[in-house]
Amino acid sequence: MSERPFPHHALPGPGTDGLTTNHATTGDPATDTPAGSGGRLALVLSTHHLTVSLGLYTVMPVLVLVLSSRAASAAGPGLFCYTASAGLGALLVSRWLSRRRYLPAMFAGTVLAAAGFGLLPYAAGTAGLLALLLVAGLGMSLHSLLSRVLVAETVADDIGRQRVYSTLMIAINVAASVGPFLAMLLYRGGDARPLFTVVAGCYLLAGAVLPLGVRAGLRTPAATTRWPIGRSTLRAALREATTRSTVLTTLAGTFMFAQFASALVLLLADEIASPAARAAFLAAPAVGVVLLQAPATALMTRLMSRGTPPYAFIGVASLGFGGTALLLGSGLPTVSAIVLAVALFTLAEPFFHSTVSTAFAGLPHGSRLETFNLRQVCWSTGEALGSLCGGTVYLLLRHGGHQRLYWLALGLGTLITIAPVVAGGARHRRHRQSLDLH
Numbered sequence: 001m002s003e004r005p006f007p008h009h010a011l012p013g014p015g016t017d018g019l020t021t022n023h024a025t026t027g028d029p030a031t032d033t034p035a036g037s038g039g040r041l042a043l044v045l046s047t048h049h050l051t052v053s054l055g056l057y058t059v060m061p062v063l064v065l066v067l068s069s070r071a072a073s074a075a076g077p078g079l080f081c082y083t084a085s086a087g088l089g090a091l092l093v094s095r096w097l098s099r100r101r102y103l104p105a106m107f108a109g110t111v112l113a114a115a116g117f118g119l120l121p122y123a124a125g126t127a128g129l130l131a132l133l134l135v136a137g138l139g140m141s142l143h144s145l146l147s148r149v150l151v152a153e154t155v156a157d158d159i160g161r162q163r164v165y166s167t168l169m170i171a172i173n174v175a176a177s178v179g180p181f182l183a184m185l186l187y188r189g190g191d192a193r194p195l196f197t198v199v200a201g202c203y204l205l206a207g208a209v210l211p212l213g214v215r216a217g218l219r220t221p222a223a224t225t226r227w228p229i230g231r232s233t234l235r236a237a238l239r240e241a242t243t244r245s246t247v248l249t250t251l252a253g254t255f256m257f258a259q260f261a262s263a264l265v266l267l268l269a270d271e272i273a274s275p276a277a278r279a280a281f282l283a284a285p286a287v288g289v290v291l292l293q294a295p296a297t298a299l300m301t302r303l304m305s306r307g308t309p310p311y312a313f314i315g316v317a318s319l320g321f322g323g324t325a326l327l328l329g330s331g332l333p334t335v336s337a338i339v340l341a342v343a344l345f346t347l348a349e350p351f352f353h354s355t356v357s358t359a360f361a362g363l364p365h366g367s368r369l370e371t372f373n374l375r376q377v378c379w380s381t382g383e384a385l386g387s388l389c390g391g392t393v394y395l396l397l398r399h400g401g402h403q404r405l406y407w408l409a410l411g412l413g414t415l416i417t418i419a420p421v422v423a424g425g426a427r428h429r430r431h432r433q434s435l436d437l438h
Contacts, residue, residue: 041154042164044213045147046171048206052110052143053172055202057179058195059117060261061282062187064391065269069189071126076391079262081130083387085137087380090145091228091373092138097146098223098369103214106146110207112139118200121193139203141380145372146220152361152368153221158310159301161361165354166297169289172353176286180279188275221367228373233365237374242309245421246359247378249314252418253352254382255389256321256410260285260345262390263406264328266398271334281342288346296350310359313351315422320348322414329407 063082068075090097097105116136123129148165155161186195224230236243260282268278300313324341332340360375361368397406 041213042167044209045151046168047209048106049147049168050171050175051202051206051209052113052140053175054179054182055113055117055199055206056140057176057286058182058186058202059179059199061180061265061279062183062195064262064265065189066120066187066192066195067129070123070129074126074129076262076388076395077126078129078133079387079391080384082133082137083258084380084384085134086140086144087137087376087383089134089138089141090376091141093142094228094369094373095223095226097220100220101216102146102150102218102220103210103216105142105220106210106214107207109139109142109146110203112136113143114139114200114203114207117196117203120196121191141376143206145369145376148357148361148375149220149368149372150214150218151357152372155361158358158362159304162297162301162304162310162354162358165357166293169350169354170293173286173289173293177283177290179286180282181276184275184279221369223369224366225370229370229377230366233363233370233374236363236365241424242311243363243365245309245424246311246314246363247374249311249318249418249421250356250359250375250378251382252414253314253318253321253356254379255386256318256325256414257349257352258383258386259321259325259390259410262387263394264341264390266390266394267328267403268338270398271338281338284342285346285349289350292347292350293354297354300351300355310355310362312422313355314359315418317348317352317355318414318418319422320344320351322411322418323348324411325407325414326411327407329404329411331404 064075064079067078113136116132116134116139120129120132120136123132147168151161151164151168155164182198183195186198233243237247238244265282268281272278272281300308300310303313304310324345327337327341327344330337356375356379360371363371363374365371365374394403394406397403
């Protein structure tokens with residue numbers, strides 16, 4: 001294991017929200033500078049995530065509709081290309097990212113995302129659409145990886161990281177609660193240029209705020225292998241219980257979460273006539289996260305301090321996402337099923353996103369750049385396959401009048417796969433408590 005610039009045993013200093021900024025140095029004597037005020041870094045990262053997410057959640061509620069209106073065959077493949085690139089793109093340049101300065105690399109990510117989305121209305125044909133979605137996804141992949149590695153490297157422990165990641169999730173979901181309504185105002189079918197111009201502007205603004213809190217000399221951790229993910233980490237993902245459970249719950253959860261931007265959007269377009277009502281349904285989980293993330297984080301912090309592993313919360317959230325599918329396939333009146341499903345999704349989401357980052361940050365394999373590369377692989381694989389499934393299989397079953405089978409299969413599959421993992425997490429906690437007693 002490589003030497004990290006921020007030791008795991010470092011304790012959060014008072015007033016820093018867990019940010020060990022006194023250790024945050026570049027490792028380069030010529031440019032070695034403190035990371036800066038922990039409060040300033042957290043504030044700037046929150047603002048950065050807010051503006052990035054405003055762009056993302058303005059485009060995602062209507063992206064499948066825009067793609068299907070441009071080329072009927074582009075909806076599923078387009079979502080797949082974007083989500084795969086957003087998750088895996090950074091792995092293609094992983095070697096280059098080792099010991100790279102955070103600031104220019106993160107800024108490059110926002111510029112690529114702005115260019116990919118901003119040029120989308122001008123793309124010629126399906127191939128052009130897919131190429132630009134790959135570019136936008138690469139930009140988002142750099143943003144997602146580097147911002148989370150930065151937190152993992154500057155926060156001392158799982159509980160401190162969970163608090164910071166949760167703060168970022170609140171900022172993200174403030175934007176996600178506004179995005180669908182902004183999409184409704186900017187896109188009413190036909191001309192998509194106003195929508196994508198605003199989206200590109202959000203990404204450029206997100207890049208512009210980074211120098212206010214990220215020091216120019218701060219570098220990413222050194223790679224411990226020539227590959228994005230080393231063999232020892234891959235072996236752990238298959239053999240070591242905590243890593244394997246983290247990988248499995250993340251794959252299942254992201255697959256189900258992707259239905260919210262694919263199959264559920266198509267269901268809402270079929271069943272809900274009012275654009276404002278559709279926007280409200282899509283914004284509801286984001287509003288819920290803003291309201292529920294703080295108490296959910298307090299609960300998870302208390303349980304983690306008693307030995308509950310982070311992957312157990314990911315599993316519980318994944319079961320919640322599976323429950324939404326069961327409700328949609330239950331045969332209840334459609335609007336009632338949608339209301340209940342969105343409500344359950346809203347309750348589950350605060351236990352998911354931030355905890356995925358916390359779980360991978362705490363894995364004791366390779367550098368944190370490597371473990372977050374593994375996170376990107378798991379996240380993107382689940383989300384890309386989920387988006388492809390929601391944009392293709394769901395449409396095929398809907399055309400045959402069998403959409404209920406789609407939701408029932410997803411819900412039952414999630415229950416069968418993840419319930420044993422959650423039960424294993426409960427046994428882990430009881431075992432930890434018995435060791436503490438002795």
